[in-house]
Amino acid sequence: MITKSILVNQFSASLDLTFTETDFPRFAQDEVLIKTAFCGVNFPDLLIAQGKYQFRPDLPFSPGQEVSGEVVAVGTWVDHVQVGDRVMASMGWGGFTELAVAKGSNTYLIPPEVSLKDASAILESYATALYALKDRAMMKPGETLLVLGASGGTGTAAVQLGRVFGSKVIAVASTEEKRAFCLQNGAHEVASPGEELKEQIKQLGGADVIFDSVGGAQSEAVFRTLKPGGRHLVVGFASGEVPSIPFNLPLLKSASIVGVFWGAFWRNAPEDNRRNVLMLLRWFAEGKLSINVTKTYPLADAKKALEDLMNRRVSGKIVLEV
Numbered sequence: 100m101i102t103k104s105i106l107v108n109q110f111s112a113s114l115d116l117t118f119t120e121t122d123f124p125r126f127a128q129d130e131v132l133i134k135t136a137f138c139g140v141n142f143p144d145l146l147i148a149q150g151k152y153q154f155r156p157d158l159p160f161s162p163g164q165e166v167s168g169e170v171v172a173v174g175t176w177v178d179h180v181q182v183g184d185r186v187m188a189s190m191g192w193g194g195f196t197e198l199a200v201a202k203g204s205n206t207y208l209i210p211p212e213v214s215l216k217d218a219s220a221i222l223e224s225y226a227t228a229l230y231a232l233k234d235r236a237m238m239k240p241g242e243t244l245l246v247l248g249a250s251g252g253t254g255t256a257a258v259q260l261g262r263v264f265g266s267k268v269i270a271v272a273s274t275e276e277k278r279a280f281c282l283q284n285g286a287h288e289v290a291s292p293g294e295e296l297k298e299q300i301k302q303l304g305g306a307d308v309i310f311d312s313v314g315g316a317q318s319e320a321v322f323r324t325l326k327p328g329g330r331h332l333v334v335g336f337a338s339g340e341v342p343s344i345p346f347n348l349p350l351l352k353s354a355s356i357v358g359v360f361w362g363a364f365w366r367n368a369p370e371d372n373r374r375n376v377l378m379l380l381r382w383f384a385e386g387k388l389s390i391n392v393t394k395t396y397p398l399a400d401a402k403k404a405l406e407d408l409m410n411r412r413v414s415g416k417i418v419l420e421v
Contacts, residue, residue, distance in 0.1 A: 107161070238307075250273075
């Protein structure tokens with residue numbers, strides 16, 4: 100039996116992807132086979148396809164870290180979902196395909212209030228942001244949250260969750276249109292990147308927590324705006340540049356640089372992660388959070404979706420429809 104998939108044939112900055120037929124995937128006793136309805140598209144998918152991520156899968160492989168769809172088979176060790184259930188799931192790669200395999204530990208029933216399309220865009224962005232703010236920053240009501248890359252998928256989630264946590268949220272985005280999007284998404288204040296960013300943030304009172312999925316030169320600039328005891332969350336490096344921050348800065352500010360790797364969290368602490376995801380799903384059902392899926396592409400146009408992400412042509416979340 101065969102299925103259709105997007106495959107990375109070789110690592111390339113220009114994205115060497117094909118839409119082709121592949122063998123029916125095998126799955127293990129602790130895994131779930133999902134007939135994919137939608138695939139979330141995330142910045143790590145782009146980096147993995149280019150060979151720039153923390154790990155490199157064996158070639159050829161299908162990128163894609165999150166899907167929604169219907170369970171078609173379950174391993175014998177999986178008992179919380181069954182054939183026919185609507186589920187969402189996250190994996191390291193392998194999502195841009197008609198039939199996806201996910202660990203049962205990171206597969207979740209979708210509440211009736213959440214659509215299949217929206218469910219495909221929750222885990223990588225919202226679960227990462229919740230892990231960052233709740234477990235790594237231990238954010239408290241009344242604190243100020245600064246979000247870099249605030250118009251992107253993970254940034255959008257961080258802005259919304261900051262509001263849920265009772266924070267003042269400052270969103271940093273590169274264009275006037277994206278800053279307007281951030282305000283519509285719940286940010287209290289906005290700022291623009293560049294040479295004046297540090298002064299903009301200082302004029303707004305500084306930050307207690309920085310959510311940084313961008314990296315690059317901005318990281319040191321905003322670290323200098325942290326209040327005493329502040330936490331700088333290192334979430335990713337969408338700029339392509341890993342920053343170097345002088346160690347005297349956290350010393351002088353009694354501030355912390357805190358790593359956030361949700362992929363390791365869900366693998367190493369699956370029960371803690373499940374509690375977080377169920378909390379998110381409850382907030383979505385209650386209307387406290389809302390997905391901003393701004394564009395949908397057919398699966399065959401995965402390269403176009405990743406190129407739009409690479410060239411910063413999208414705000415919010417984008418998904419592939421299978």
